[in-house]
Amino acid sequence: MPEKTPATALPDPSLSPRHRALVVLCMTDPREKAGAARALYRDAMALSDGALRADEAIDADGGHIIPGRPERPVLVAPQSVERRRSLHTAAGRAAMIHALCHIEFNAINLALDAVWRFAGMPPAYYRDWLRVADEEALHFTLLADHLGTLGAAYGDFPAHNSLWEMTGKTAGDVLARMALVPRTLEARGLDASPPVRARLAGAGDHAAAAIIDIILRDEVGHVAIGNHWYRWLCAQRKLEPVATYAQLAEQYRAPKLRGPFNLEARRAAGFDEDELAWLEASAG
Template identity: 40%
Template sequence: MKFFRTLSELRGAHDLPQKLQRLGDFAAALERHESVEFDTEAPVVPLGPPSYSAICKIVHGSEVPRRRNLGSGEGRIIFLHALAHIEYSAIDLALDSAYRFRDMPPQFYEDWLNVALDEARHFAMLQSLLGELGSGYGALPVHTGIHDAMVRSEDSLRRRMVAAHRHLEANGLDAHPELARKMSLFDDPMAERIRDALKIIFDDEIAHVAAGDFWYRYACTLDGSNPEDFAADIEMAIPGTKIGGKKNLNLDARRRAGFSEHDLAVMSRPVA
């Protein structure tokens, strides 16, 4: 089995059960050290359209359905679909980072493959909740926010790590407490299961952000840049993002994921 070629095939795959199955098989083969060849000569190809373009209708971010009422089946479908889309995109993001950046220490590839496996588990969990509500991934339109950030960071390890793996993933940590609170207003069994799913995802995401933080700092040591100067990379990968002015920073989770007090101060200071 060829390592980099398999990563690129998995990232491009869009048959959902097959993609998840193959990813699990690949990770298990690696775990058993089964004839995996590190085909470092495999070409690094620029990202094409996202793999989910074969599954979902793609629309502008402003046209994605907005959830209103988490107490209704429809509101929950919209919410779970949006989350499933983030998890699905995160599978491809982790696979792409392991595929694209070569000559890194073995731990780098291990970390992103483990993240891809976590994201696949999160996605499968949400997909099954959607199924119980009579829906499924692909039923609603999606936007390409994460994919766009991947494209705008495909030529820079440092930008990819800080913008996609640290910044975007950490936004999920900030969102969790309020979502958990809103879901706690309902005491039906489905609400409880959604809360449980959110908690599992939240706990795992801290480690993902920590990996993003670790490899961002590593990338900075490679090119001699200052890890405190992260704003420009994020603005380049995600145009229009405001650094600063964040009122809902989950300080505890972000500290556990490696953010420094300086980083947190930059993100929370008022913006003009």
Template identity: 45%
Template sequence: MEREGTIARACRAVLLAADPRAKVKAARAAARAWRRGETAWDFDVAMPDAPARPERPALLPPNRMPKRGKAGSERSRIALLHALAHIEFAAIDLAFDMAGRFGAQFPRAFIDDWIGVGADEAMHFALLDRRLAALGSGYGALPAHAGLWEAAEATADDPCARLAIVPMVLEARGLDVTPATVDALEKAGDHRSAAILGRIYRDEIRHVAAGTRWFAIACERERIAPVPHWHTLVRRHFRGSLKPPFNDSARGAAGLSRDYYAGLAGEEVA
């Protein structure tokens, strides 16, 4: 089969797509071409320092973000869904950057996993954006968090650090908080939004599992004990603290044992 392009160029194209619909389209096309064997496993271009961004939403520092309030009113639910859509939009770039930046250092299965994660994130974003439209809003209508790419910048030179922070800290935090958010949406009568978040939650368990598995593989290759190395990387690269309560069941299903995070619970790091 004649192949069109390389996996690095496909990942770079996703990162450089600014328009949300174009980014989703590029992500889906990259995943489809990779699954069909139409893309060469070649890393012939570098990933950009930062992804392209649309003109909206306005990006604000975390301390300037408006409070969302409870999930009971439609206005607060729109704000919640918009914030989640922004996280998923950034997660598309994080997944494709993972594949394009670090894929040459791992077996092909690493690309399989992270291209799949990126396709999931694109689908999650599309679902949330569609739900926002049904509620009379859309992605870009509200300001959003400016700091989501900081974790990528801080770990751009170390695949272990990227795996430790993005899936094993940031996405794992989603496993902790999403069930309560789903319950709040159900109580507010927004069953459609709750169903979307339930789908995202189930997928994110697989994403955390991929990160945990590849982190262990990378540590084994370097003959480093995974848990203490993870503690070192989190202290070095993550700003803030790992805040309980933890969803031990979902984290355990992802292979992220308490050995990793319990020892750092509540500790202010970075």
């Protein structure tokens, strides 16, 4: 990647999909990033396994900030994010949709980072995470468009950065990344989506509720991808998944998960009964 490539430049199509994922990750305009992530997935699906260049060593140096972000929203500590407003007002719904929009923007970055950062995984791994980036980009676009109908835009409200912080902590180990980002932080969305959907529908925002339905459907698949590759890595390293997860959660200071849990969605996403029993026993 040229050192002086602007963060908003579209990726060179001659680059490998993994290298292009890094360029898209560094893009700062949210709409352009979402569009580029979707185009990257379409292009990569037409390529052979060898063209994915799984073993390519990619240098992230060159003055790029990872991930690329717009100037707004302003990032603040989680406790400083404004408390919930009534969803029976347009302003309250806008604040809620903005928070969801920010989660999906971060999720695009999380998926792209999983593609470029970890070399030497099977080709299916990269296709899986490029698919996740594509679907997260769709979610972001749907939410951002809906936010516009409420008289607001992405960036209008403060947001926090806790999702990306765990991504940084796990940058050195793909096993830790799979354990603690898709299977932990993103899996929390499986639990949170049904009550959020109910609140939005109860406030009469059926368009937003329909978007949440799409997001929950796709997020089950995303968490399933995390579960698949976590177990694959555990098998490769001859590790027991439940005990290893507990050790990684403690080592990396993962947030304590609290119920109630959406057990039906978690089962659909590939959590087995031993994992669910451990989760409920250890919940704060």
